Amino acid sequence: MTQATVSAPTTAPLSLTSGRLPRFIEPAAFAASLVVVAVVQLLLGGFEIATWLVFSAVLYLIAIGVFSSIVEGRRKATDRVVRGLVTSAFVLAVAPLISTLWTVVSKGMGVLSWSFVTQVGGTAFDADTLEVVATPGALQAIVGTLITTGIAALISVPIGILAAVYLVEYAQPTNPLRRAITFLVDVMTGIPSIVAGLFAFSLFALIVGPKAFSGFSASIALCVLMIPIVIRSTEEMLRLVPNELREASFALGVPRSITIIKIVLRTAASGIITGVVLAVARVVGETAPIFIAASFTDNFNADPFNGPMQTLPVMAYTAYSFPGQDIDASQAQAWGAALLLVILVVIFNLIARIVAKVFAPKAR
Numbered sequence: 285m286t287q288a289t290v291s292a293p294t295t296a297p298l299s300l301t302s303g304r305l306p307r308f309i310e311p312a313a314f315a316a317s318l319v320v321v322a323v324v325q326l327l328l329g330g331f332e333i334a335t336w337l338v339f340s341a342v343l344y345l346i347a348i349g350v351f352s353s354i355v356e357g358r359r360k361a362t363d364r365v366v367r368g369l370v371t372s373a374f375v376l377a378v379a380p381l382i383s384t385l386w387t388v389v390s391k392g393m394g395v396l397s398w399s400f401v402t403q404v405g406g407t408a409f410d411a412d413t414l415e416v417v418a419t420p421g422a423l424q425a426i427v428g429t430l431i432t433t434g435i436a437a438l439i440s441v442p443i444g445i446l447a448a449v450y451l452v453e454y455a456q457p458t459n460p461l462r463r464a465i466t467f468l469v470d471v472m473t474g475i476p477s478i479v480a481g482l483f484a485f486s487l488f489a490l491i492v493g494p495k496a497f498s499g500f501s502a503s504i505a506l507c508v509l510m511i512p513i514v515i516r517s518t519e520e521m522l523r524l525v526p527n528e529l530r531e532a533s534f535a536l537g538v539p540r541s542i543t544i545i546k547i548v549l550r551t552a553a554s555g556i557i558t559g560v561v562l563a564v565a566r567v568v569g570e571t572a573p574i575f576i577a578a579s580f581t582d583n584f585n586a587d588p589f590n591g592p593m594q595t596l597p598v599m600a601y602t603a604y605s606f607p608g609q610d611i612d613a614s615q616a617q618a619w620g621a622a623l624l625l626v627i628l629v630v631i632f633n634l635i636a637r638i639v640a641k642v643f644a645p646k647a648r
Contacts, residue, residue, distance in 0.1 A: 303355040303356055304355070304356060305351060305352060305355050305356060309348070309351065310348060310364070313344055313347050313348050313351070314340070314344045316347070317340040317341075317343040317344040317347060318336070318340045320340075320343060321336055321339045321340045321343060322336060322340075341368075341372050344368065345365055345368045345369065345372075348361075348364050348365065348368060349361050349362075349364065349365045352364045352365075385626070388619065388622050388623050388626055389623060389626075391616075391619040391623075392619040392620050392622055392623025392624075392626075393623065394616060394619075395420060395616040395617060395619065395620035396620050396623055396624070399420075399421070400420050400421055400422055400620055401422060401423065401426065401624070402421075402423055403419070403420075403421040403423055404419075404421045404423050404424050404582075404583075404584045405419050405420050405421030405422060405423075405424070405425075405582065405617060420613065420616070420617050420620070422596065422599060422617075422620060422621055422624060423584065424581070424582070424583065424584040424585065424594045425594045425595055425596045425598075425599040425621060425624075426596065426624065427584070427586055428499060428578070428585070428586075428593040428594045428595045428596075429568060429595040429596045429597075429625075429628070431499055431503075431586065431588050431593070432499045432502045432503045432506065432574065432578065432588065432593065432595060433503075433506065433564060433567065433568045435499070435500060435503035435588060436503040436504075436506035436507050436510055436564075436567060437510070437560070437564050439503065439504075439507050440506075440507045440510040440511045440514055440563070441514060441560050443507075443511055443514075444510070444511050444512075444513075444514025444515045444518060444560075444563075445514065445518050445556065447465065447469075447511075447515045448514070448515050448516075448518035448519040448522060449518075449522065449544060449548075449549075450462075450465075451465060451466065451515075451519055452519055452522040452523060453522070453540070453544055453548065469512045469515050469516060470512075472508065472509075472511065472512040473512040473513070473516065475508070475509070477505075477509055477570050477572050477573050478572040478573065478576065480505040480506070480508035480509050480573045481502075481505045481572055481573030481574070481575070481576035481577050482576060483505065483508060484501045484502065484504040484505035484508070484573065484576075484577040485497075485501060485505075485576050485577045487501075487504065488500075488501045488504075488577075496577075497577070497578055497579040497591065497592040497593075498577075498578060498588060498589055498590065498591065498592070498593065499578050499585075499587075499588030499589070499593035500588045500589050501577040501578060502573065502574040502577040502578035502593065502595070503588065504577070505570075505573035505574065505576070505577045506567045506570060506573065506574070508573075509566075509567050509570065509573070510563050510564070510566070510567045513559070513562075513563040513566060514559060514560055514563050517555070517556070517558075517559025517560075517562070517563065518552075518556050518559060518560075520555075521552040521555035521556050521559065522548060522552050524552065524555070525547075525548050525551045525552050529547050529548070529551065530543055530547065530548065533546075533547050553643040554639070554640045554641075554642075554643040555640070557636070557639045557640070557643060558636045558637075558639060558640045561632055561633070561635055561636035561639065562632075562633070562636055564632055565629045565632035565633055565636075568597075568625070568628060568629060568632070569596075569597050569625055569629060570597060571597040571598055571600075571601050574595050574597065574598050575598050575601065575602075578592055578593045578595065578598070579592035579593075580592060580594050580595075580598045580599070580602050581593065581594050582594070596621045596622075596624055596625040596628070597621075597625060599617075599618070599621040600618045600619075600621040600622045600625065601618075603615070603617045603618035603621065604618035
């Protein structure tokens, strides 16, 4: 009996890897796309930066998709194209911010100086030369901004935090009052800022008369905008506190109020303070409600209960929209006020970052 030998068919080994484009293909393809689109635009007799960038991005996505599908396969090509789309979306989102910052800094640095920050600006009539002399200065606007925003924060922060504590710690999900407060907070979050200014001016006009312009009136308008932000941010931070901490405190016989103060609020202190500072940074640049409620003035006024008060956003708006005889000087002063406002917002955001790190539970 002979044993038949069966020979196994010879097959090529399966390849677990496919071809791969070199690492420099993406920047090289994008650079080539920039060159090609630029040459085409110059041949057509015109060159626009926005059109150049948009068509270069489109050409790059097409080129990288074709090359990758030929060498690496369809799945890798899809990955590269989607990554290119995400990067393009990021660039489109950041470009307006960078452009705005560059415009404000480039035009505001020319007028920004120590004297501009420390002296009161305005216009005065020179009897000798019979000319109206404009003095650059933003001290009255800086003081007015800090006063109105500070009063708004002093009113809004306790109300917002206490309302959030009630919604999270005391009110039941089926409580009608809780539903009403949540609905009103959602409505107030999307309310136009000019409506808040009209509300504050109408309220004080009924109390003190038609000449109701004051810094306190502007602060009330900012409170309408700031309270829902504080409530929503504080509510979310309180919900992140684990229920085990509350239950452990209750198991030790600690009352609910002490548990909230000592355990819940201290655990969420970092997020709460960050939300408060960001809410302040949000309302400090409002123009419409302050313009309606506090009006504007070139005189220095540090009394929030008496007379109009100047702020940085209103100063930038009025100097640019209603320039004096020297239009260039008025516009320069507007850009200087805008730059000061940007610096103030950056300071608030840095304070929020520092406070978040200091009061974080891990740091303690």
